[in-house]
Amino acid sequence: MSYYMRLALRYLWGRKLRTILTTLAIAFGTMLIFGMNGLVPAVEAAYRQQLMQAASQVDLTITGETRSSFPETALDVVRGTPGVAYVSGSLVRPVVVAPADAPVLPDGSRLGTIVLSGIDPETAPQVRRFRAVSGRLLQPGDGEVLLVSESLARKASLEPGDRLRLPSAAGVATFEIVGVIAGEPGAISDEVYTPLPVAQALLNQAGRINTIEALVAPGSDVQAVREAALARLGSGFKLGENQVGSELQAAVEMGEVAFNLFGVLTLAMGGFIIFNTFRTVVVERRRDIGMLRAVGASRRAVIGLILTESLLQGVIGTAAGLCGGYFLALGMGAIVGPIWSQALRLSLGGPVFKPATYVLAIGLGIGVTLVAGLWPAVSAGRVTPLEALRPAEGEASWKPARRRAAFGLALVVVAVLGLASGNLNLASLGAVLFLAGLVLVGPVLVRPIAGVFGRLLELVLAQEGRIAQGNLARQPGRAAITASAMTIGLAILVALGGMTTSLESGLFRYIDQSLGADYLLMPHSMVLGGGNVGAGPELAEAVRSVPGIAEVTTVRLAMGRIGDTDVQTIGIDPESYPRVAGLEFSAGDPEEAFAALAEGRALIANGIFSAQSRLQVGQELTLQTPEGPKTYRVAGIGMDFLNAKLATVYVSQENLARDLHETSDILLMADRAADADPAEVRAQLERIAAQYPAFSLLSGDEMREEYKQMYGMAMRLLHLLMVTLAVPSLIALMNTLGINVLERTREIGVLRAVGSTRRQVQRMIVGESLLLSALGTAFGLLGGLWLGYVLVGALNATGFKMSYFFPYGGIVLAVAVGLVFGVIAALLPARRAARLDLLAALRYE
Amino acid sequence: MAIVETKELTKVYGRGDAAVTALRKVDLRVEPGEFVAVMGPSGCGKSTLLHLVGGLDRPTSGRVALNGQELSELSDDALTRLRRREIGFVFQFYNLIPVLKAAENVALPLVLDGVSPRKAQSQAQLWLERVGLSDRTDHRPDELSGGQQQRVAIARALASEPALILADEPTGNLDSRAGDEIATLLRRVVDEWKRTVLMVTHDPRIAAYADRIIFLKDGTVVDEAHLAGGNDGAEKLVRQRMEDL
Structure with a gap:
């Protein structure tokens, strides 16, 4: 082991508690980044495993460009293409099995979503190889029978002769399993096969398919045949399978970004702690460093020593973070898994860590530590041998760096202008500049602020309060740096407080507005396009006929494409929808917008899509449909709750049927008549819902309660993260107070010599700590309010409209945290100061 | 050639009204193999002289030469190398690295100079033996008495075989x-191991060695x-x- 490494290890070992605390800060950040990035691919893997159609080994696969279905006549077009030998069409869709009908899996959960393929028993075996492991294959003339893939049969213990109930447009259909087939190599998804006409009836897609597979005649140029077939089909088609689940992926990725942001913030805090610690280290070891320089260590060697120490902490912290992250992902999986499988009908596997995740976590963990150690290392390199050998002089720098303060003030002014500009980018930059400005202006503000808080402190700690105040004012630069650790921690706390308050009120407003009906018939997966099987018009009719139901409206879903963006195209009835539910509009007049939908090809775009594509009311858009491109006019910008995360447009159901051939209802909402008996209506609706296991009946209040619970859980997680962000500020405060005590050892000795009791010394240090945390809290509140405002602005810019709410709760919490941290941080240093050996302290240089 | 030679060496701390002249045009020659003590009342410039000779500080004017090599002409890196190879320091407060064992402290200048750890270690053992601490090689500074710590510091000063030992109030x-x-040990450094010692002290009994x-008085010899x-x-x-002073 090299000498530097040994020296670094010994120094770190010599200060175990501090080493552990600072390393923890890095471990926290790495843990969040690694853990969350391991969880998100697990979600993706679950999706891929359960829903992605196995890649087939056919020569040619054609699907609709918008992922919608198309008429079976397209098969003839492909069949007529020169060079094509065999053609088969299928209708492939994910289907959520109703929980009551789903087989129980070995882990106790229930089967969620499967991939249903409607195939032609005659032509399908010509293009794909089907081999029965047990039972038989499909035969012409088969009715409601199923083939199940080997992996699904094994997982759900299914065998020929068993029955499986699947939701259908008409309610529910019971299938008999006639065979188990060997999967294609690498096929792992939960697939079932049924005759095409049965699938078409089940999914309310009579005469329609969404996948064409073909084999090319021997000797033909496969690529040329592919291109020829595509050309003959005309627009609206593409080569390759449908990518199922991209809607869900978008939602998951959004979560990943949020968690990464947390991880980076925690790491930044960790970096700040390391920086602060090594500043402490350099002061503490001034004499050692000077001695090293005196006996011949070069500046580079000294820099190398400090960097080696920070590198060691980075490596250990990152390694601990990776382990912690693994368990975090496991734990989160255990918490989120059940909710996930309940809300989306998918079961979640173990965490998946991609090589890129390792690179990201290790790079950031070690990188941040090294960068944070660099400045203190360079300043250690500047310690001259002589400086180290001279006795420490009681520094009394009354004059804070005015030039730096002026620069800081300029930053604050620029930041305020950024906020005033109303431009989100400038306001965000402003928030960062504001915090940086505060850190720079801090030293100048230390004396006046310490004066104000000092007076309060004197009420409790009369004598010691005054000395503490004087100590801070004497070293305004150091006080400001200590306070800045608190500032950043609390700013984040207050900002998140502001954001969550605003988010809560925003979310509940969306729920009230778009899901505020008295009764909802909800599909099992909360992502509407995640495999829910819609109902035919009979369900809505049945609900409408219930005595006491005043109004019914339904929601339908198809996929369309505008420009390069896949958009969920939601079909609503422009007349009944606004009466029962509604959208939260951010542009355009609601009445005019719904009227426009009823009159012709018009759409209402949701916030995310309008933000992505910078839409304006009145603008014309081209929607790609299986019927070719259609021009729609933007009648308004508004959105509902369920589709807030995905690019979505709302059109009339009439246009959805005409252009995208979708007529199934995926969500039904109904209002009760004022004079109806709720219990009677509910009982009637329950009887109807029982016929349609793809739907569950909820009252508006139940729904709201359910979301409140989910929101509560998300908030608890967020609060846990907020604590992980606040802990590093405590460590920073403790470190800097520790260094203050160390630097003033002799002074404390003098205080004791002239008659201060140990208790008085303790109270003086506590007083200083309280003043410092008051300073940090004051700055943190200012910065946090701003950051919170910017965060809410950022959410608004993504299309999720909400108003900013002043975070009273966050402020109270921040003040409480500031006070408590002030006292906790002082405990160890105060004890140390009080226990100093008087003579040794007086001799200390 | 003198091992240490200063010409009109002057050091002023501070500026303007606050300026304090610590050394004023000091001319000094120390010959190889000499044991020279510098004495004087507090604030007379003794330590300043030692620091300038050791290249720990730069003079305001005048010059310092070590074995004929002008120190003011050297860069920081060259000065560091010179300290590592040509000078051994002994300080009043020992200045041992608290986390290193006695032998590791002694080996430090050698390791810094790129000597292999094994060789540095055996050299350190040898010097600890010579200063009478062969049974304390694995002890940390806080496990040694003050006198023992200072002997470790002397062993460290000698480990890289420098020609000059500078001792600042070593007792x-x-x-x-x-x-x-x-x-006595410093005396042996000169007599047995043929080094030159320049020592600052205020103790007449120690100076008598x-x-x-x-x-020195008021910065002047x-x-x-x-x-x-x-x-x-x-x-x-x-x-x-x-x-008399």
């Missing part, structure tokens, strides 16, 4: 018995005495001179 933190042991004493070394007569003489 200032020790009781008289330990102080005598250290002074030197071959020559230079008296005011007197000089040649001694036979380590006897009562010499100590009396030094006390007398100090009182």
